Amino acid sequence: xxxxxAALIPVYVALIFxxxxxxxxxxxxxxxxxxxxxxxxxxxxxxxxxxxxxxxWERLTADNFRxxxxxxxxxxxxxxxxxxxxxxxxxxxxxxxMGGYGLAKFSFRGRTWLTSLVLGALIIPGPLLIAPSYQLxxxxxxxxSYAGLILPAIAPAFGVFLFRQAMLNAVPPELLEAARIxxxxxxxxxxxxxxxxxxxxxxxxxxxxxxxxxxxFIGPQIALQSPEAFPLSVAINNLRGLHGTEYGLIMSGxxxxxxxxxCLFLLLQRDFISGLTSGAVKG
Amino acid sequence: MPRPFxxxxxxxxxxxxxxxxxxxxxxxxxxxxxxxxxxxxxxxGREFWIFSxxxxxxxxxxxxxxxxxxxxxxDQINITLLHLSALERRMMAAATADAPIADLVEGExxxxxxxxxxxxxxVGFVDLTDRIAAENLLDQFNAPSLSPWISRGRIFGLPHDVxxxxxGYRSDIVEAAGIDVSQIETWDDFYxxxxxxxxxxxxxxxxxxxxxNYWENQRDQTQALLLQAGSQFFDDAGHVTVDHALxxxxxxxxxxxxxxxxxxxxxxxxxxxxxxxxRLEGTVIASIMPDWLAGTxxxxxxxxxxxxxxxxxxxxxxxxxxxxxxxGTCLSITTTAPxxxxxxxxxxxxxxxxxxxxxxxxxxxxxxxxxxxxxRPFYHEPDPFFSGQKVGARYIREAPFVxxxxxxxxNTMVMDRLMVVLIDLKAHALEHQRFDPIALExxxxxxxxxxxxxxEARVGRNxxxxxxxxx
Numbered sequence: 030x031x032x033x034x035a036a037l038i039p040v041y042v043a044l045i046f047x048x049x050x051x052x053x054x055x056x057x058x059x060x061x062x063x064x065x066x067x068x069x070x071x072x073x074x075x076x077x078x079x080x081x082x083x084x085x086w087e088r089l090t091a092d093n094f095r096x097x098x099x100x101x102x103x104x105x106x107x108x109x110x111x112x113x114x115x116x117x118x119x120x121x122x123x124x125x126x127m128g129g130y131g132l133a134k135f136s137f138r139g140r141t142w143l144t145s146l147v148l149g150a151l152i153i154p155g156p157l158l159i160a161p162s163y164q165l166x167x168x169x170x171x172x173x174s175y176a177g178l179i180l181p182a183i184a185p186a187f188g189v190f191l192f193r194q195a196m197l198n199a200v201p202p203e204l205l206e207a208a209r210i211x212x213x214x215x216x217x218x219x220x221x222x223x224x225x226x227x228x229x230x231x232x233x234x235x236x237x238x239x240x241x242x243x244x245x246f247i248g249p250q251i252a253l254q255s256p257e258a259f260p261l262s263v264a265i266n267n268l269r270g271l272h273g274t275e276y277g278l279i280m281s282g283x284x285x286x287x288x289x290x291x292c293l294f295l296l297l298q299r300d301f302i303s304g305l306t307s308g309a310v311k312g
Numbered sequence: 313m314p315r316p317f318x319x320x321x322x323x324x325x326x327x328x329x330x331x332x333x334x335x336x337x338x339x340x341x342x343x344x345x346x347x348x349x350x351x352x353x354x355x356x357g358r359e360f361w362i363f364s365x366x367x368x369x370x371x372x373x374x375x376x377x378x379x380x381x382x383x384x385x386x387d388q389i390n391i392t393l394l395h396l397s398a399l400e401r402r403m404m405a406a407a408t409a410d411a412p413i414a415d416l417v418e419g420e421x422x423x424x425x426x427x428x429x430x431x432x433x434x435v436g437f438v439d440l441t442d443r444i445a446a447e448n449l450l451d452q453f454n455a456p457s458l459s460p461w462i463s464r465g466r467i468f469g470l471p472h473d474v475x476x477x478x479x480g481y482r483s484d485i486v487e488a489a490g491i492d493v494s495q496i497e498t499w500d501d502f503y504x505x506x507x508x509x510x511x512x513x514x515x516x517x518x519x520x521x522x523x524x525n526y527w528e529n530q531r532d533q534t535q536a537l538l539l540q541a542g543s544q545f546f547d548d549a550g551h552v553t554v555d556h557a558l559x560x561x562x563x564x565x566x567x568x569x570x571x572x573x574x575x576x577x578x579x580x581x582x583x584x585x586x587x588x589x590x591r592l593e594g595t596v597i598a599s600i601m602p603d604w605l606a607g608t609x610x611x612x613x614x615x616x617x618x619x620x621x622x623x624x625x626x627x628x629x630x631x632x633x634x635x636x637x638x639x640g641t642c643l644s645i646t647t648t649a650p651x652x653x654x655x656x657x658x659x660x661x662x663x664x665x666x667x668x669x670x671x672x673x674x675x676x677x678x679x680x681x682x683x684x685x686x687x688r689p690f691y692h693e694p695d696p697f698f699s700g701q702k703v704g705a706r707y708i709r710e711a712p713f714v715x716x717x718x719x720x721x722x723n724t725m726v727m728d729r730l731m732v733v734l735i736d737l738k739a740h741a742l743e744h745q746r747f748d749p750i751a752l753e754x755x756x757x758x759x760x761x762x763x764x765x766x767x768e769a770r771v772g773r774n775x776x777x778x779x780x781x782x783x
Contacts, residue, residue, distance in 0.1 A: 112347045115340030163405035232330040250398030257352035296332030
């Protein structure tokens with residue numbers, strides 16, 4: 030073993046140690062989802078018993094998962110969440126990218142004022158907008174519809190400003206001018222030149238908005254009136270009693286609800302990280 | 313003539329967007345197609361919002377009966393479960409934006425009181441006072457249970473519960489130590505009689521067992537204890553009255569419960585796995601227990617079955633009140649709903665139903681505020697979880713004595729401020745190593761006076777709800 034490799038051993042040991050620590054809550058959640066209510070408090074991970082390794086393997090159960098899909102409308106809620114999160118994040122990403130591009134690369138009267146307006150919108154606390162948003166949705170006839178939930182979320186000021194900054198740094202004006210001279214239209218320039226240049230930011234923002242929409246808990250309960258339309262976040266919460274909790278059921282519901290998001294994160298993690306760190310190092 | 317624009321290399325889909333993004337787009341298309349082919353069903357009729365999932369089951373048969381007897385689609389009842397914070401936001405948003413909400417709402421005490429923060433004629437709930445009087449319903453309810461739903465003399469909700477408090481204790485530990493709890497009349501007795509149970513079981517020099525689940529950050533328990541002592545946070549005209557000798561005396565004693573040489577309390581929060589573990593392990597002997605909490609323990613801590621009993625709360629002084637109150641829900645009819653008469657009929661159908669009362673008691677141990685129900689046999693059955701005690705009968709015995717509560721929109725603000733006083737008082741006790749309640753009272757009074765001034769200023773900022781000037 031070369032000295033350089035040997036020097037890496039403590040680093041890997043430390044990394045494995047911290048990885049295990051990080052995974053403990055996750056493992057705890059999986060084992061809790063497989064335990065009966067009686068076993069939940071008796072052991073930290075797996076129930077103790079006479080089986081191999083001193084564990085009562087025979088007492089592990091998939092009942093919580095079975096109950097989840099039989100007794101509660103989790104399937105329906107899953108479809109609702111997938112639709113809500115994917116449509117919201119796709120639309121929000123494209124609209125914010127377009128808005129950011131417009132503010133970054135086009136000169137027009139009022140651009141500075143408009144940028145300031147976007148920046149100013151960032152400091153308005155969300156709860157302040159609940160009452161006016163509710164009234165607006167009602168007056169527009171959008172209460173109890175997904176449009177009422179998706180439309181207000183497709184142009185967040187944060188996203189527009191984020192893409193404006195990304196466009197300023199990543200898209201050279203010479204490239205745009207060259208494309209215009211070659212006869213490309215504005216939409217073609219946007220889709221074939223600008224979007225690939227800010228690809229990491231697209232991935233990062235898509236993941237952020239997807240997570241935001243997936244985890245949105247209060248919003249759907251305010252805009253949607255029909256319980257059948259509630260997404261997974263609300264359905265999982267409805268598994269909880271007002272004062273007590275069936276922890277195994279909640280853990281199984283939580284596992285089901287985080288699985289799609291984890292898959293998406295694994296697919297987008299490279300873009301997510303490079304999107305967040307782009308511009309962090311001065312080149 | 314410019315040359316037409318051509319890309320040198322034919323782009324692939326992933327050169328535009330990451331693979332994950334394409335998957336999101338694909339999921340969006342597929343799930344939208346599924347959603348469009350499987351739309352949520354339209355539910356004509358009256359909307360009824362609740363915040364407790366248990367009540368979905370408890371009300372099921374009564375709602376089915378109602379819907380069967382009222383076949384007109386407009387009169388059918390649709391029940392919707394909402395998280396309490398979502399319910400609150402919808403209510404407040406609708407109240408401020410004048411938008412429609414449900415026809416009927418079950419609201420928790422603090423939430424409902426917030427709706428009263430305006431002129432009486434602008435309250436978003438139907439005034440039920442005249443209806444209740446015309447139908448002679450007032451005497452049918454446990455009188456103190458109406459108080460949280462009355463604002464400026466008008467009743468805006470039917471009481472759902474009474475929520476009297478008893479003391480739930482680990483009878484297996486207490487009886488194994490040969491202690492007779494019938495000797496306990498006051499909180500001083502409680503400490504004197506049960507004190508020997510405070511023990512260092514593992515020999516590390518620190519007690520592993522405490523007598524009461526209480527800590528200075530437990531807002532609800534603090535409120536229950538203050539109410540039990542006779543504290544009122546508002547006078548009849550709605551003025552804040554926290555700067556009071558009684559409050560100072562109670563808060564000073566509570567500080568000595570959680571710190572100092574005679575500490576006998578431990579923080580074992582309800583509704584948490586950690587707190588439940590402490591209860592199972594016997595780290596805490598007793599808990600203040602309203603009826604709904606007895607139901608919660610039965611449902612969610614089965615390991616305590618047969619190991620717990622109920623007793624009356626120790627009084628603050630000999631001959632004092634042996635119960636208190638914690639929590640509360642009412643059923644209100646919203647002013648935006650059409651045909652409030654039908655909603656009123658449904659409200660009575662639900663809350664005067666013996667089947668609903670029995671369901672509530674069996675599922676959550678909650679007793680009905682309708683006095684005629686109290687003789688029903690299900691309240692008088694022995695409960696194996698509570699070592700064969702007749703749980704319903706015990707709570708019913710205390711029901712007429714629960715303290716009345718003001719329904720001020722500033723309830724929450726006042727309690728939050730009192731919690732600050734309690735925490736500051738504990739810090740003062742620790743700093744000066746002073747753990748005698750009488751010695752702490754002057755500081756408690758000073759902190760309460762500051763709290764009173766602060767609260768008066770904050771209440772005075774509400775131009776829509778301002779108590780009349782003090783005479």
